[in-house]
Amino acid sequence: MGFILKFILSAIIAYVLTKVLPGAHLGSIVDALLLVVVLGLLNAIVKPILKFIGFPITILTLGLFLLVINAIILLLADWILPGFKVDGFISALIFSFVLTIVTAIVDMIVD
Template sequence: MTLLLVWILNAVALLIVAYILPGINVASFGSALIAAVVLGLLNMLLKPVLQVLTLPLTIVTLGLFLLVINALLFWMAGSMLKGFEVAGFWWAFIGAIVYSIATSLLSNLIPN
């Protein structure tokens, strides 16, 4: 039950990001649900690999390169899906930050 609630809240967070930022478009709530699944899978499967491969760069930038990795995964999800579009890297960068903030705030609504 909690997984379903987290999935819906992540889709709502994507809709919030699309509402706030003009460079990110989500066609419908269904598209947001699919995009939330794809973002979750990319973060689960590719993010650890990218973090290991870019560890020296991450250390040199004191961890700030992790924001770039998040933006690239956000942009990749936008390029893979039809109903979820990201206009460019900088929109993905800002969108990934806003999406992280929105999911953090919305996750506080879930009872422990």
């Protein structure tokens, strides 16, 4: 039950953030659900590879490079999903940062 609730809440958060933040666009709530699935898959498959490759830069920047990796993951989701668009790297960086923070807060409340 908790997994389904977090899945739906993440999709709602992503949908609301695209309406609030400039630079990110979702077509519908179904696109938001697909976005959560694609982000989950990319975080499970691509993100560990990027973290391994970027480990030296992550150490030098004291972890701030992980924000760049999150933005890259979001840009990959933009490339994969036709119903989700991000206007550029800065928009992806801001959207991924806010999405991560808000989702973490909601996860703490739900747990």
